[in-house]
Amino acid sequence: MPSPLAGAYSRLREQAPFVPLGNEGGGIRRVGRGRARLVVLPGLIGPADPLAALGEALADSHETAFVTYPRAANLAALIDWLEALRRELGGASVAVYGGSFGGLVAQAWLRTFPASMTDLIVSGVGPPDPARAAKNARLLPWFGRLPMSAWRRLLGLAVRLSTAGTPDRNLWRAAYGADIDTLAWPDLAARYRVSINVDRAGPPAAEALAAWPGRMLVLEGAKDRVARGPQRAALRAVYPRASFHVFDGAGHGLALAQPDAWLRVVTTFLNGAPGR
Numbered sequence: 359m360p361s362p363l364a365g366a367y368s369r370l371r372e373q374a375p376f377v378p379l380g381n382e383g384g385g386i387r388r389v390g391r392g393r394a395r396l397v398v399l400p401g402l403i404g405p406a407d408p409l410a411a412l413g414e415a416l417a418d419s420h421e422t423a424f425v426t427y428p429r430a431a432n433l434a435a436l437i438d439w440l441e442a443l444r445r446e447l448g449g450a451s452v453a454v455y456g457g458s459f460g461g462l463v464a465q466a467w468l469r470t471f472p473a474s475m476t477d478l479i480v481s482g483v484g485p486p487d488p489a490r491a492a493k494n495a496r497l498l499p500w501f502g503r504l505p506m507s508a509w510r511r512l513l514g515l516a517v518r519l520s521t522a523g524t525p526d527r528n529l530w531r532a533a534y535g536a537d538i539d540t541l542a543w544p545d546l547a548a549r550y551r552v553s554i555n556v557d558r559a560g561p562p563a564a565e566a567l568a569a570w571p572g573r574m575l576v577l578e579g580a581k582d583r584v585a586r587g588p589q590r591a592a593l594r595a596v597y598p599r600a601s602f603h604v605f606d607g608a609g610h611g612l613a614l615a616q617p618d619a620w621l622r623v624v625t626t627f628l629n630g631a632p633g634r
Contacts, residue, residue: 360525360526360529361525361526361617361618362411362617362618362621363408363409363410363411363525363526363613363614363617363621364525364526364529365411366410366411366413366414367407367408367410367411367529367533369410369414370387370389370407370410370413370424371387371407374387374388374389374424375387376426379428379439379442379443379446380428380439380442382428382429382430382439383426383427383428383429383545384425384426384427384428384429384430384439385425385426385428386423386424386425386426386443386446387405387407387410387423387424388421388422388423388424389410389413389414389417389421389422389424390413390416390417390418390419390420390421390422391417391418391421392416392417392418392419392420392421393419393421394419394420394421394453394476394628395420395421395422395423395444395447395448395450395451395452395453396412396413396416396420396421396422396423396452396453396454396455396628397422397423397425397440397443397444397447397452397453397454397455398412398413398422398423398424398425398454398455398456398460399425399427399454399455399456399457399460399461399463399464400424400425400426400427400457400459400460401457401458401459401460402458402459402549403513403517403534403537403538403541404426404533404534404537405424405425405426405537406424406425406426406460407424407533408530408533408613408614409424409455409613410424411617411621412455412621412624412625415621415625416625416628416629419628419629420453420628421447423443423447425443427549429544429545429548430548430552431548431551432551432552432555433466433551433552433555433556433559434555436463436552437466437467437470437471440463440467441471441474444474451473451474451475451476452474452475452476453475453476453477453478453479453628454467454468454475454477454478454479455479455480455481455624456478456479456480456481456483457480457481457482457483457577457613458481458482458483458584458585458610459483459549459553460480461480461481461482461483462483462486462553462556462557463552463556464478464480465478465480465483465485465486465556465561465562466486466555466556466559468562468570469559469561469562469563469566472562472566472569472570472572475570475572476572476573477572477573477574477575477627477628478572478573478574478575479574479575479576479577479624479627479628480574480575480576480577480593481576481577481578481579481612481613482577482578482579482582482584482585482610482611482612483585483589483593484585484588484589484590484592484593485561485589485592485593485596485597486556486557486558486559486560486561487557487592488557488558488560490557491554491555491556491557491558492558494550494553494554494557495554495558498547498550498551498554501547501550502543502547506541506542506543509541509543509546510538510539510541513538513541514535514538517530517531517534517535517538518531520609520610520611520614521534521611521614523615524611524614524615525614525617526614527614530614561596562596564596567596567597567599573601573627574597574599574600574601575600575601575602575603575623575624575627576593576594576597576600576601576602576603577602577603577605577612577620577623577624578590578602578603578604578605578612579604579605579608579609579610579611579612579615580604580605580606580607580608581607581608581609582608582609582610582612583609583610584610585610601627603623605619605620
């Protein structure tokens, strides 16, 4: 039986037109009629559309924007674009969901404009790491020498591993595979540069987090081999006021692996109840 994510993904693609924002390929699909606003950030590859079930579940309480990233030259340009998106949604503070790479971007957005965010949910991610920034900055020129055909094979393998055993895995492999097939090196390099910028800036300061009135929920896959135990422990240390939920048996793609449980936890949190 298809998961709730599969049907919602198809409906979003069919019924919610893609709205470009700016001239660098970025934009959103919007669903819902609620007064609150939710911005869903994708991971490294593709748009946030596979999480469309979240928009349907929150349709009465939230208007949800599913993001496709622009080709931003650096983190500052991407944050400026996200602030323009927030203004497009009416200018009020928004809730933000980000998984993996999107979780890093969400933390950088919070660090830069804490007043823009009411709630933050991240999954499959650790905190920004300045040591990792230095390593990736050294590797980036070498990454550019790898043919895109090799990058596509590597990314395709990562998708196959992260979707193994998940409901609707053939759908997600086809969807992400199509995104990988159209990916160009400038797009991938831009996201690596953003990741380096996020890590170099580091996490939000403890004083700023203490003053931020928003709420935070961290979702962890107990078997996540990307955001491993030490990274998850570091995230807990940076965000001591956050709520945490661990999905037993889930890996990095926890929303795809356990869609019903994931949807229940996230919607419960956003509708006001504790995320634990």
